[in-house]
Amino acid sequence: MFNHLQELSPSFYHRTPVGQIMSRSQSDVLQLQETFELIVQSFSDVLSLLGIVTMMLIIDWQLALICLSIVPPLFFILGYWQKFARHSFMRIRRAIAMVNGEYNQNITGVRVVQSLNRQDANMAHFDDLNSEHLNANLEASRFSGALQPIVEMLIGIAMGFGVVFAGGMMAKGGALEWGVLVAFALYIQRFFEPIRHLTMQYSMLQRAMAAGVRIFEVLDLKPEVSDDPDALELPEIQGEIEFEDVHFHYVPGVDVLHDVNLRIQPGENVAIVGSTGAGKSTLVTLIARFADVTQGRIMVDGHDIRHVTRRSLAGQMSMVLQEPYLFSGTVADNIRYNNEDASSQEVVDAARTVGAHDFIINLENGYDSILAERGVNLSVGQRQLLSFARAVIGNPRIIILDEATANIDTQTELLIQRALQRVLEGRTSIVIAHRLSTVRNADKIIVLSQGRMVEMGTHNELLSQGGVYERLYAVNYGLISEPLGTIESNGDTYAALPDGGLAATPADD
Numbered sequence: 358m359f360n361h362l363q364e365l366s367p368s369f370y371h372r373t374p375v376g377q378i379m380s381r382s383q384s385d386v387l388q389l390q391e392t393f394e395l396i397v398q399s400f401s402d403v404l405s406l407l408g409i410v411t412m413m414l415i416i417d418w419q420l421a422l423i424c425l426s427i428v429p430p431l432f433f434i435l436g437y438w439q440k441f442a443r444h445s446f447m448r449i450r451r452a453i454a455m456v457n458g459e460y461n462q463n464i465t466g467v468r469v470v471q472s473l474n475r476q477d478a479n480m481a482h483f484d485d486l487n488s489e490h491l492n493a494n495l496e497a498s499r500f501s502g503a504l505q506p507i508v509e510m511l512i513g514i515a516m517g518f519g520v521v522f523a524g525g526m527m528a529k530g531g532a533l534e535w536g537v538l539v540a541f542a543l544y545i546q547r548f549f550e551p552i553r554h555l556t557m558q559y560s561m562l563q564r565a566m567a568a569g570v571r572i573f574e575v576l577d578l579k580p581e582v583s584d585d586p587d588a589l590e591l592p593e594i595q596g597e598i599e600f601e602d603v604h605f606h607y608v609p610g611v612d613v614l615h616d617v618n619l620r621i622q623p624g625e626n627v628a629i630v631g632s633t634g635a636g637k638s639t640l641v642t643l644i645a646r647f648a649d650v651t652q653g654r655i656m657v658d659g660h661d662i663r664h665v666t667r668r669s670l671a672g673q674m675s676m677v678l679q680e681p682y683l684f685s686g687t688v689a690d691n692i693r694y695n696n697e698d699a700s701s702q703e704v705v706d707a708a709r710t711v712g713a714h715d716f717i718i719n720l721e722n723g724y725d726s727i728l729a730e731r732g733v734n735l736s737v738g739q740r741q742l743l744s745f746a747r748a749v750i751g752n753p754r755i756i757i758l759d760e761a762t763a764n765i766d767t768q769t770e771l772l773i774q775r776a777l778q779r780v781l782e783g784r785t786s787i788v789i790a791h792r793l794s795t796v797r798n799a800d801k802i803i804v805l806s807q808g809r810m811v812e813m814g815t816h817n818e819l820l821s822q823g824g825v826y827e828r829l830y831a832v833n834y835g836l837i838s839e840p841l842g843t844i845e846s847n848g849d850t851y852a853a854l855p856d857g858g859l860a861a862t863p864a865d866d
């Protein structure tokens with residue numbers, strides 16, 4: 358399950374809350390585990406049942422058949438019961454997943470919960486989910502509870518009608534010895550013991566099956582991006598990236614990227630700018646093949662990235678996300694995350710390269726300091742420096758970076774700027790740029806607006822064009838307060854939006 362979850366595409370995680378995934382991985386797996394215990398227990402019950410039936414048939418087959426005539430109705434009732442009970446057991450699994458999902462969400466976001474004073478509202482919602490869980494359990498208990506009396510009733514009929522009445526009549530008529538009848542009564546009591554057990558286990562098995570169904574629902578999911586059967590290993594690359602007529606959508610019919618054509622030379626530093634929702638993150642995640650283009654192709658050093666293995670592609674690029682995720686463990690472990698074989702010296706070198714060494718040695722235990730989950734015991738800037746070190750230790754040819762927009766102090770900003778220059782040096786880099794200096798220093802700036810590349814050039818070229826970039830630049834860096842009217846770009850006129858973006862299509866008038 359863990360292995361499979363690690364392979365699934367980001368889109369699965371976009372639509373499935375973490376708590377619900379955890380619920381399937383833990384609570385459902387635990388429930389399924391009972392199946393295996395049940396199988397072992399059932400084995401001895403089935404064996405004794407077979408032994409007893411054989412003995413009964415040997416002693417008196419006619420009386421044995423009369424007593425066993427309750428078995429077909431028992432199966433019929435179990436089949437009928439199972440239809441309803443299963444629905445009820447599934448309801449429990451879904452309800453507990455909702456409870457776990459809500460629980461996880463509120464604990465992870467506890468700071469926001471407290472700052473927005475949502476505790477009471479959240480508790481009320483959590484109560485509702487718990488009530489649903491309780492009701493689902495009550496319903497399932499009623500089903501399980503109903504089964505036992507039904508079985509007991511059938512046993513009573515077999516004892517009363519089979520042994521006492523039919524057996525008594527046979528003994529009275531001399532067709533059966535009284536001693537055999539007594540032996541039969543004892544066997545039949547032992548015969549029903551495993552039947553009782555098996556029906557109870559059947560009920561538990563049904564619960565476990567409901568959990569099993571949910572586990573296989575996940576295991577059966579195919580990663581949206583998987584290696585082509587003939588995929589090649591990507592040889593060592595120079596770092597050239599080419600987008601050819603690339604279109605992409607998350608939801609069919611709603612293109613997020615339209616007709617992107619772009620060539621990035623090895624070693625080139627490219628900045629992507631554009632208003633929020635323009636498609637910047639989408640564009641860069643396509644290079645790392647988190648999803649496949651819906652039209653066109655992306656080439657790295659002339660290889661269509663769909664025809665090479667994901668591991669060989671990912672092994673030659675690093676991605677630094679806007680909110681770097683650090684893992685619990687030591688500082689060194691986190692830097693080594695991209696290259697577990699890296700020596701201590703290489704870890705220090707990587708940290709020096711990005712300018713993280715100084716703050717690390719000032720931590721209580723230097724490189725052996727333990728980080729909390731997500732690195733929350735470090736400042737945002739420090740976390741980012743560590744994520745840079747983690748990226749460069751693998752010595753990737755391509756580096757993709759989503760610059761943090763978080764408010765960091767000028768000192769840290771300077772530190773990060775310097776680190777950034779060293780990180781990008783000599784590699785092909787694509788930076789979703791928010792900082793002035795990154796944009797200015799880039800070899801090429803790409804302006805995205807509503808999924809279209811509307812401009813491309815250096816800072817000075819784009820400024821002198823007086824188009825979208827100039828406007829965006831002025832708005833983003835406070836040179837003007839509000840864009841107005843329309844903007845000319847590549848011969849088209851676009852309506853300028855209040856957030857600094859542009860309308861998707863050229864304005865008619």
Ligand SMILES: Nc1ncnc2c1ncn2[C@@H]1O[C@H](COP(=O)(O)OP(=O)(O)OP(=O)(O)O)[C@@H](O)[C@H]1O
Nearest residue numbers: 371607608613631632633634635636637638639640
């Ligand atoms: N998983 C998703 N499912 C559906 N639509 C998505 C998904 N992720 C992004 N989008 C949509 O795709 C468009 C582009 O999003 P993207 O994150 O690439 O923008 P962006 O330019 O990086 O924005 P920002 O600067 O705010 O991070 C947006 O309209 C967004 O709503």
